[in-house]
Amino acid sequence: MSFFGSYIGMYMVQSITHSVLTLFIVEMSLRIWQVGEARERFRYRLLVLILPFVMFPAFQLVNPDRGSFYFVEDTALFSSLRWINVEVFGVRPLFYLFFLVTGAVSFVVLLQEVVPIMRDWLAKPQQQEGEGTPAGPAIDGMVGEISAVLKIKKPSVFVIDDANPVIYTTGTKEHAIIMSEPLLSVFSDRELRGALAHEAAHIVRRSNITTLLVFLVRICMFYNPISLLEFRKLVQDDEQICDDITVSVTRDSEALASALRVFSLDVPHSETFRLSFVKEAIESSSHNLLLNERIERLENHGLIEYHPYGWVRYAASLAAIVGVSYFVV
Amino acid sequence: MLIRKYLLFGAIMFVTVIMLALLNWFPSAVQKEGIRKYKSIEDVETQLKIKKIFLPAYFPQYLIWPPAEIYAQRKPYNMVLMHFTNYERKEIVLSIRQVDPADPAPLVSRIEPVTIKQRDNVLIKGRKGLLSIALCPGGEPCNSVTWREEGYEVEIIAKDSVKELLKIADSMMEGRPFSGDRVFNPGK
Numbered sequence: 001m002s003f004f005g006s007y008i009g010m011y012m013v014q015s016i017t018h019s020v021l022t023l024f025i026v027e028m029s030l031r032i033w034q035v036g037e038a039r040e041r042f043r044y045r046l047l048v049l050i051l052p053f054v055m056f057p058a059f060q061l062v063n064p065d066r067g068s069f070y071f072v073e074d075t076a077l078f079s080s081l082r083w084i085n086v087e088v089f090g091v092r093p094l095f096y097l098f099f100l101v102t103g104a105v106s107f108v109v110l111l112q113e114v115v116p117i118m119r120d121w122l123a124k125p126q127q128q129e130g131e132g133t134p135a136g137p138a139i140d141g142m143v144g145e146i147s148a149v150l151k152i153k154k155p156s157v158f159v160i161d162d163a164n165p166v167i168y169t170t171g172t173k174e175h176a177i178i179m180s181e182p183l184l185s186v187f188s189d190r191e192l193r194g195a196l197a198h199e200a201a202h203i204v205r206r207s208n209i210t211t212l213l214v215f216l217v218r219i220c221m222f223y224n225p226i227s228l229l230e231f232r233k234l235v236q237d238d239e240q241i242c243d244d245i246t247v248s249v250t251r252d253s254e255a256l257a258s259a260l261r262v263f264s265l266d267v268p269h270s271e272t273f274r275l276s277f278v279k280e281a282i283e284s285s286s287h288n289l290l291l292n293e294r295i296e297r298l299e300n301h302g303l304i305e306y307h308p309y310g311w312v313r314y315a316a317s318l319a320a321i322v323g324v325s326y327f328v329v
Numbered sequence: 330m331l332i333r334k335y336l337l338f339g340a341i342m343f344v345t346v347i348m349l350a351l352l353n354w355f356p357s358a359v360q361k362e363g364i365r366k367y368k369s370i371e372d373v374e375t376q377l378k379i380k381k382i383f384l385p386a387y388f389p390q391y392l393i394w395p396p397a398e399i400y401a402q403r404k405p406y407n408m409v410l411m412h413f414t415n416y417e418r419k420e421i422v423l424s425i426r427q428v429d430p431a432d433p434a435p436l437v438s439r440i441e442p443v444t445i446k447q448r449d450n451v452l453i454k455g456r457k458g459l460l461s462i463a464l465c466p467g468g469e470p471c472n473s474v475t476w477r478e479e480g481y482e483v484e485i486i487a488k489d490s491v492k493e494l495l496k497i498a499d500s501m502m503e504g505r506p507f508s509g510d511r512v513f514n515p516g517k
Contacts, residue, residue, distance in 0.1 A: 002434070025345070028341050029338070033334060069364070070439060077346060078352055079353055082357060083356055085356075085363065086359070313335075316338060320338075324345065327349075328349065
């Protein structure tokens, strides 16, 4: 049996094809339904990551014969293998392209995600949630007010000794906000309130759990280029949703935009070419680009009023993706 | 306004389906290799230049001629698979396949037996063959016989009795005399 005839081979090919199709339908849906809200866009983009991960096994359960020659011949709308097996002068270019792309994407995921996580994990096994010193009554009071508005249990705030501007939320049940010491002197009260409200918004949205689950799906589909790109968009959408929640609490979009500027990274440069500099430069530029997009959005739109979800149109898009994908093998 | 959006969404989905169908058709239009469906046996002979296509001289009356489906390929391995339908039931009841024995994963028939009840060695006009008494999904009998001839592995699967199946197989071996006992090593 060839690789593409095996379950894992079929899974890899079909999950990538389903990702492309889902991405296309989702992007079309976002335009047709004129989805402008980050919250709703997030739900649509989640489909691009989740559906291709689960559709193939679900379809095979419904119809084990779905991978057969006769299903492809009689029923299927599109067969990826037809293209992969196309021969040009005795060579199958798309066959090699498939392995080249999936290999390259796997390498990027390994280098960008798995290695840093493993390195951090091995270097700091003792690091626990809530490390650092308590932030003090002023910040505690501020977080208490924000928590009351957002109707969440007030998280603890800890200050850590780190020269970089860092603020994040930890925990899945008991949450804590961790911030680095320089932020206390860099932020004005308004900016600090905005930054803390943003972290509290992550707690409201359970971003830690959501991001972890989405990240696991992405790692499972390490070979899939669409998952790689879509994961970043999802994280960016999540940040924008938290920005919107923050502004709804503080009514001060300018302060949050100003606070975000602190997190811009210096793009490294060097006289001599070094691969590590290129990697850092790309990462810093990409980080700044996403940050600038959020700042611009906050400056231009301010408070965004959320409308009720369009469940019917969402269901229509979902049904179209699942329905068409069933016939794409 | 909302209806217009739904109509637009429907139209985009329709175009997507059409595009997928076109994209699916394109490789088979430009690519002549691999398993393809043919309209007639003559097409297979002329287009693929396969010299020998095994056909039965004995053809039970309940079968429709010509074959309902013919799949064939020349590369990487020679293969011809024909499906025949029943006059009354209009379903596939007989398949005849000839395939290069080197093919590691030849195309299987639409009537693939699922439960093998018994295997017997048989002689098909003097050639050693293997008879499988089996059931199709649903418990319907579908027996098969395979043997090698002229560099091919020939397989017949029929939703019919063993007697009829072997009669069809015998009739495919033109010019070869019947050579005595059919079952020479039963139960093995």
